[in-house]
Amino acid sequence: MSLPLPPGPRGSLFTGIKAKLPKSEPWKTYAAWGSHYGGPMISFRVCNRLTIVLNTHTAVHDLLERRAGIYSGRPASWMFGVICGRAKAVFNISATDARHRIYRRLLQRGLGGQAVKDYWPVLEEEVDILIRGLTDTPDEFEQQIRRNATAVIMKVAFGYSITVAHDRFISVAEQSSNISGWAMAPGRWLVDYYPIFRFVPSWFPLAHFKRQGAEWRTILNSISEVPHAWVKSQMASGLYTSSFTSRLMEPGITEEEEDIVKWCAGALYAGAADTTVSATLSFLMLMALHPVVQERAQAEIDSVLGGAPRVADVSRLPYLLAVMKEVMRYAPVANMALPHQATHDDTYAGYRIPKGCTVVPNVWAILHDPELYPQPFLFDPDRFAKGSTQPDPGAYIWGFGRRICPGIQFAEPALLLSMASILYHFTIIPASRDTAAVEFTTGITSHIKPFGIHFAPRRDSREV
Numbered sequence: 054m055s056l057p058l059p060p061g062p063r064g065s066l067f068t069g070i071k072a073k074l075p076k077s078e079p080w081k082t083y084a085a086w087g088s089h090y091g092g093p094m095i096s097f098r099v100c101n102r103l104t105i106v107l108n109t110h111t112a113v114h115d116l117l118e119r120r121a122g123i124y125s126g127r128p129a130s131w132m133f134g135v136i137c138g139r140a141k142a143v144f145n146i147s148a149t150d151a152r153h154r155i156y157r158r159l160l161q162r163g164l165g166g167q168a169v170k171d172y173w174p175v176l177e178e179e180v181d182i183l184i185r186g187l188t189d190t191p192d193e194f195e196q197q198i199r200r201n202a203t204a205v206i207m208k209v210a211f212g213y214s215i216t217v218a219h220d221r222f223i224s225v226a227e228q229s230s231n232i233s234g235w236a237m238a239p240g241r242w243l244v245d246y247y248p249i250f251r252f253v254p255s256w257f258p259l260a261h262f263k264r265q266g267a268e269w270r271t272i273l274n275s276i277s278e279v280p281h282a283w284v285k286s287q288m289a290s291g292l293y294t295s296s297f298t299s300r301l302m303e304p305g306i307t308e309e310e311e312d313i314v315k316w317c318a319g320a321l322y323a324g325a326a327d328t329t330v331s332a333t334l335s336f337l338m339l340m341a342l343h344p345v346v347q348e349r350a351q352a353e354i355d356s357v358l359g360g361a362p363r364v365a366d367v368s369r370l371p372y373l374l375a376v377m378k379e380v381m382r383y384a385p386v387a388n389m390a391l392p393h394q395a396t397h398d399d400t401y402a403g404y405r406i407p408k409g410c411t412v413v414p415n416v417w418a419i420l421h422d423p424e425l426y427p428q429p430f431l432f433d434p435d436r437f438a439k440g441s442t443q444p445d446p447g448a449y450i451w452g453f454g455r456r457i458c459p460g461i462q463f464a465e466p467a468l469l470l471s472m473a474s475i476l477y478h479f480t481i482i483p484a485s486r487d488t489a490a491v492e493f494t495t496g497i498t499s500h501i502k503p504f505g506i507h508f509a510p511r512r513d514s515r516e517v
C-alpha cells in the first residue's frame with residue numbers, strides 16, 4: 054500500500070492552494086501550517102506541482118544532508134530557466150547535468166582554502182572606502198553598503214573597479230535578486246505548470262509573460278555577459294587586474310570552458326552582492342536597537358586589536374563572531390534557502406516524497422524553534438558563548454547538501470571585517486527615541502526594513 058503524502062492544506066482540484074499561497078513572509082505561514090498539521094513536514098499542491106516544506110532541523114538534516122544524493126536537484130522553472138534564459142546558471146542547473154560538478158569544483162577552488170586569502174586586500178581596501186563613505190554621507194548608509202558589497206565582488210570576479218556611487222552594476226545586483234524572486238514565485242506563471250505555453254508567440258495578447266521574460270533576460274544577462282566581455286577586452290589590451298575570471302581564461306580555452314567560467318563568475322556576483330547587503334543592514338539595525346551588545350563588541354575590538362581591524366584579526370574576536378551568528382539567526386538572509394528537488398522517489402517518517410517534487414527547507418522555522426533557541430525572538434549573542442548548547446546557525450543559513458553555498462569562506466571574514474570596522478569607527482544610534490519595529494521584506498533574500506540611524510564617530514576621521 055502506498056504511503057500518504059505529508060499532511061497540509063488541500064485546495065481545489067485544478068489549482069490546488071494557488072489562491073491560499075501567502076503573499077508575504079511565506080516561511081511564517083509554512084511554520085504555522087506545520088504546527089497545525091503536525092509532523093516534520095507539510096505538503097501542498099499548486100496546479101500540477103507538489104511542494105514539500107521541511108519545518109524541522111531533523112527533517113532537513115536527514116533528507117537534504119544525509120540523503121543529499123537525491124535531494125540536490127533544483128525544480129525546473131520554465132519562466133526563469135527558459136524564458137529568462139537562466140537554465141545554465143549555477144543556482145538553477147540540474148544536479149544531474151555534468152556541468153553541476155564542474156561548476157562546484159571551480160567555485161570551491163576559487164573561493165576556498167588559500168585562494169580566498171588572495172582577496173583579503175580587496176576586502177580591506179573596500180572596507181576603508183565604506184568607512185569614508187559612512188563618515189562623509191552617513192544618511193546614505195544603504196547605498197554605501199550596497200556599493201561596498203558590489204565593489205568587492207566585481208573586483209574579485211572580474212577585476213572591475215567601481216569608482217562612482219551610481220555604477221550600473223550596483224543596481225543590477227538588487228534588480229537581479231528581485232527578478233529571481235518574481236520569476237520563480239510559486240503560482241505566478243502559468244508556463245511553469247503548463248510548459249506548452251512557452252510556444253505562444255510574444256505578440257499574442259496573453260503572452261505578457263514572454264515580453265516580461267525578454268525584458269528580464271536582458272537585465273540578467275548583464276550579470277554574466279557584460280562583465281565577461283569587459284574582462285576579455287581588458288586581457289586583450291594587456292592591462293588588467295587579476296580576477297577569478299582572468300585566472301581561468303587560459304590560452305586555448307574552449308568555447309564550452311569559457312561559457313562555464315562566465316556562468317561561475319556571474320554566480321559570484323549574483324550570490325554575493327544582495328546577500329551581503331542583507332546581512333550588513335540587519336547588523337546595523339540590530340546594533341542600533343541593542344546598545345549593550347554594541348558596547349560589548351566595541352570593548353572587545355578596542356582591547357584585542359589596538360588599531361583598525363584587518364581580515365587576519367577578526368578570528369580573534371569571539372564576541373563579535375557570536376554577534377554575527379545571532380544576526381544571521383535572528384534575521385536570516387535566505388529564510389528558505391533555495392528550493393531543492395527530489396530526483397528519486399523516497400519515503401520519510403511514514404510519508405511518501407515523490408520524485409520531481411520541490412523540497413523547501415524552512416530555515417526561518419528552524420532558527421526560531423524555541424526548542425533549539427529558547428526565546429527565539431530575543432536578540433542575544435550569548436546564545437553562542439563558549440559552553441552554550443544552542444546549535445550554530447551556520448548549519449542552516451548557508452543551505453544544504455550538494456547545493457550548500459560555496460561562498461562561506463569568503464562571506465564570513467568579509468562580514469566580520471565590515472562589522473568590526475563599523476563598530477571600531479562608529480556607534481550606531483537610532484534616529485528616533487521610539488523603538489522601531491523590526492520588519493522584513495519578502496523575497497529569496499529577505500532584508501530588514503531600515504529605519505533612521507545615526508553614525509556617531511568614535512575616532513578622528515583622518516584615521517581612516
Ligand code: HEM
Binds near residue numbers: 160390464
Ligand atoms: C551572507 C552571505 C551569504 C548567505 C547567507 C548565503 C546563503 C546561500 C544559500 C542559503 C544558498 C542556497 C543553498 C541551497 O540551495 O541549499 C546559497 C547558494 C549559493 N551561494 Fe551563497 N550566501 C552568501 C554569500 C555568498 C557569496 C559571498 C558567494 C560568492 C562569492 C555566494 C555564492 C553562492 C552560489 C554560487 C550559490 C549557488 C550554489 C548552487 O546552487 O549549487 N554566496 N547561498
